[in-house]
Amino acid sequence: MKYDAQNCVLISKDKLTKTIYDFRLQNKELAALTKPGQFVQVLVPGKTLRRPISVCDVNGDIIRLVFEVRGEGTEILSLMKPGDEINIIAPLGNGFELDKNKKTIFIGGGIGVPPMLYSAKQCGENATVINGFRNKDAVILSEDISSCVGNLIITTDDGSYGIHGFVTQPLLELIDSAEMICACGPTPMLKNISAMAKEHNVPCQVSLEQRMACGIGACLGCAVAVYRGDGSTFYKHVCKDGPVFNSEEVAW
Amino acid sequence: MADLSVNIAGVHFNNPIIAASGTIGFGREYSEFYPLSVFGGISCKGTTLKERPGNPPPRIAETPMGMLNAVGLQNPGAEHFIKHDLPWLREQGTVVISNVAGSTEEDYCKAVEMLSDTDIDMIELNISCPNVKEGGVQFGTSCESVAAITKAVRKYCKKPLIIKLSPNVSDIASIAKAAESEGADAVSLINTLTGMRIDINTRRPIIKNVTGGMSGPAVFPVAVRMVWQVKNAVSIPVIGMGGITTWKDAVEMIMAGADAIQIGTALFTDPYSPVKIAEGLNNYLDSHSLSSVTELTHSVII
Numbered sequence: 001m002k003y004d005a006q007n008c009v010l011i012s013k014d015k016l017t018k019t020i021y022d023f024r025l026q027n028k029e030l031a032a033l034t035k036p037g038q039f040v041q042v043l044v045p046g047k048t049l050r051r052p053i054s055v056c057d058v059n060g061d062i063i064r065l066v067f068e069v070r071g072e073g074t075e076i077l078s079l080m081k082p083g084d085e086i087n088i089i090a091p092l093g094n095g096f097e098l099d100k101n102k103k104t105i106f107i108g109g110g111i112g113v114p115p116m117l118y119s120a121k122q123c124g125e126n127a128t129v130i131n132g133f134r135n136k137d138a139v140i141l142s143e144d145i146s147s148c149v150g151n152l153i154i155t156t157d158d159g160s161y162g163i164h165g166f167v168t169q170p171l172l173e174l175i176d177s178a179e180m181i182c183a184c185g186p187t188p189m190l191k192n193i194s195a196m197a198k199e200h201n202v203p204c205q206v207s208l209e210q211r212m213a214c215g216i217g218a219c220l221g222c223a224v225a226v227y228r229g230d231g232s233t234f235y236k237h238v239c240k241d242g243p244v245f246n247s248e249e250v251a252w
Numbered sequence: 253m254a255d256l257s258v259n260i261a262g263v264h265f266n267n268p269i270i271a272a273s274g275t276i277g278f279g280r281e282y283s284e285f286y287p288l289s290v291f292g293g294i295s296c297k298g299t300t301l302k303e304r305p306g307n308p309p310p311r312i313a314e315t316p317m318g319m320l321n322a323v324g325l326q327n328p329g330a331e332h333f334i335k336h337d338l339p340w341l342r343e344q345g346t347v348v349i350s351n352v353a354g355s356t357e358e359d360y361c362k363a364v365e366m367l368s369d370t371d372i373d374m375i376e377l378n379i380s381c382p383n384v385k386e387g388g389v390q391f392g393t394s395c396e397s398v399a400a401i402t403k404a405v406r407k408y409c410k411k412p413l414i415i416k417l418s419p420n421v422s423d424i425a426s427i428a429k430a431a432e433s434e435g436a437d438a439v440s441l442i443n444t445l446t447g448m449r450i451d452i453n454t455r456r457p458i459i460k461n462v463t464g465g466m467s468g469p470a471v472f473p474v475a476v477r478m479v480w481q482v483k484n485a486v487s488i489p490v491i492g493m494g495g496i497t498t499w500k501d502a503v504e505m506i507m508a509g510a511d512a513i514q515i516g517t518a519l520f521t522d523p524y525s526p527v528k529i530a531e532g533l534n535n536y537l538d539s540h541s542l543s544s545v546t547e548l549t550h551s552v553i554i
Binding site: 047048213224240 | 285
């Protein structure tokens with residue numbers, strides 16, 4: 001079995017910021033299958049489409065999801081209570097390809113930060129994490145991440161916490177010592193990181209988002225344009241071919 | 253245990269539940285959940301003579317109790333389907349229906365001819381895709397054009413031919429009759445209703461294609477009405493679809509006049525919905541002392 005739709009029990013629910021929630025879901029079988037960088041499709045009561053949410057962490061039989069309330073669906077999810085059952089299809093997509101012996105820089109922007117926890121953990125001391133947020137109030141998961149990686153750097157757009165500026169500033173200082181970059185966040189950020197990685201000749205993996213329906217590669221809804229060898233483009237799909245892509249492959 | 257099997261244009265289905273084209277690809281992804289034999293049949297992703305790249309993203313938007321899609325018939329082409337997907341699909345213990353789309357009459361005929369020489373069970377002619385610039389729905393919105401494309405394809409089609417109808421028309425019963433008069437063996441309906449959504453923050457359409465096809469529970473009453481109208485108008489089998497989500501919806505659609513049903517968007521909400529619908533349908537028949545699902549077809553009392 002690669003994935004399945006199963007019920008999980010919502011074990012705990014925490015509010016990390018005004019709009020970001022931290023859910024711990026219990027399901028032994030699905031947790032055991034889940035790799036860093038994969039995602040789940042969460043059934044929202046009363047909604048036709050599931051919501052794709054990246055996996056923040058896995059501990060034993062617990063899958064941890066950290067998500068932002070962005071619309072009606074995530075709002076409904078945020079109202080669920082510990083003890084409730086939540087149906088998810090998991091695990092989905094291909095995660096990051098990680099080598100714990102390689103010096104890897106993990107970069108998260110805003111709600112792109114959660115998948116960096118489970119991913120960066122795999123590289124331990126060899127992992128440097130750079131997380132960027134709008135401001136101090138939006139900063140999440142710093143303790144979780146700093147406890148299991150070599151170095152954590154935080155930037156904020158307005159300078160209210162950590163380095164004043166974007167993730168690309170600390171990245172520029174560290175990039176030449178890196179053997180791999182893994183990033184998740186807003187498209188402009190990923191595009192900039194991808195260009196820097198290419199210039200400095202560091203392999204780079206990016207985790208992408210797209211509006212999605214089935215989540216498993218059947219409906220072809222979540223298209224992303226990628227390059228063929230000859231420079232022409234075609235559409236791959238975030239759910240099955242991604243969400244993680246080699247950054248040079250993406251036709252930004 | 254009631255008999256769920258049905259016969260559509262000489263083809264035996266173990267149950268009346270068919271996976272709707274465009275929602276299940278060529279079946280592999282859903283076979284992770286269950287054997288595909290849970291379906292009486294599978295209507296494959298709309299296939300064209302040559303490979304099609306599909307539309308730029310976003311292709312999907314949610315709507316109240318439904319969704320819009322504008323995938324744009326992304327598919328690897330008939331030859332690739334025949335070589336790489338059909339042999340595997342053939343082994344899955346379910347009826348294989350090839351859904352054929354095209355931009356010109358010639359393309360439709362060539363693809364149908366090519367697929368007729370394989371061991372697929374049926375061909376479903378997609379003249380109702382609202383998401384491509386050329387072809388698709390332009391063949392499906394007038395009686396004259398439906399009659400013409402049915403007549404043209406019929407010459408090349410050696411398999412039972414289903415014509416899939418668009419709901420974006422003024423009189424669907426006349427359209428169905430036009431298909432029947434030119435040799436269609438069955439009709440299936442409804443394809444999606446053309447819709448549109450706008451992001452109020454950016455003032456731009458959510459879907460890059462601007463408009464998309466609407467499906468899901470919201471369209472169900474429209475589908476029931478149209479299936480009933482068509483069943484009253486034709487004597488060939490009618491395959492009903494459009495927003496079927498629960499076994500109760502399935503019973504209702506069959507009562508309206510469906511000889512078989514298709515399930516599409518419900519797969520996205522709950523991949524196990526076909527299993528639950530088959531079970532619920534069987535229980536309904538048992539509890540009403542009906543021995544066969546065929547006794548339910550068109551049993552609505554007016």
